[in-house]
Amino acid sequence: RLDEEEGGEEERDGEERRRGGADSTLTKNPSPSSFGLAALSRLRALSGLSLMVFLFILFFLLILRSPQHAAQQGTLKVRGATTASSNSAADIADATVELLQELMKANKLKNEDVEELFFSVTPDLTASFAASAARRRLNMTSTVLWGGLEANVDGAPARCIRVLVHARSRMKQENVVFKYLRGAAALRSTGGATGPEDQGRGRGDAGTSALDAVRRRGTMLVGTTGDYPPFSQRCPPYDRSSCLGSEWGGSDVEMARLLAMDLGVQIEFVKTSWGQLILDMVNRSVFDIAVGGITDTLLRRRDVFFSESYAVTGKTTLWECSGRCGGRGPFETISSLNQPGVRVAVNAGGTNEAFVRKNVAGSSIVVVGQGEQPQALLSCKI
Incomplete structure (x- = not known):
């Protein structure tokens, strides 16, 4: 039995050694469950990294949407005025629609952008409400409309319609373009017909320097009729010999080019007509200066400034x-x-x-x- 017991102990010792060997093998060759634990830990590490990347991208997008990178939508205040041809419902409506369409076009507004319209008219307009034209002709059914009667003021334009527009837009207030049409152009005899400051094609309110606007914009807009050689001429594409190869030519056109060169800005010519030239200058939403043999008259001096005359005709x-x-x-x-x-x-x-x-x-x-x-x-x- 002693021999058997000793043999049994040897078998147990061998079995323990074999078990120990198996245990030592496990440490070198992990089981499938050990592989799963290792992979999970790696996934957690990768998930943490992905979360950090996602948060970084989100933070970057928020910066881009900040006011420094994107204009916020606000309420614009746009004003304008015009005159009706007569005290009739049709003429009042026509003048009102024309004014609103010009204001909305100049400031890139749609009907749904307009929140409120404040109208005022002179006492000689009694045939119709200006606001009714906005509702009926322009279908501004969701816009709040207001109307008022102005006091009699000596020297004020007759049959005058004024409007103040409140509209949602991303445009800056200083870039707003005001419009003064027909007889109401006389209200802006100092030359300003846009918002408080002048950038883009808007020029600035009364007292604001148009020269500063030209320099900031980098382009001088020059109005001319193009039908009055040798001062101003617009040449067709098939024959530009009279314009020295350019679209526009003439002595006044060349002087305008030299002026732009001295100012260090680009030049852009804008076609106008004799009947519209002074109104375009008064509104100052079309061009900065006008050239082309324009006669210096007292009537025109009410609304615009002239340079020294260089020709007597x-x-x-x-x-x-x-x-x-x-x-x-x-x-x-x-x-x-x-x-x-x-x-x-x-x-x-x-x-x-x-x-x-x-x-x-x-x-x-x-x-x-x-x-x-x-x-x-x-x-x-x-």
């Missing part, structure tokens, strides 16, 4: 002398023109039309397009 007449149009003429005096049956062509707007209507009212006045007088003459229309 007069007015002359053209008539067809070959005889194919009846052979009437010569027309060398005012009295020879101021006769019944004499057809006088004149371009719309400007000092030529004003001169003819004042001094040649006894003739038949024919208004033609800009630069169309010679063709009207050769075709015997006049």
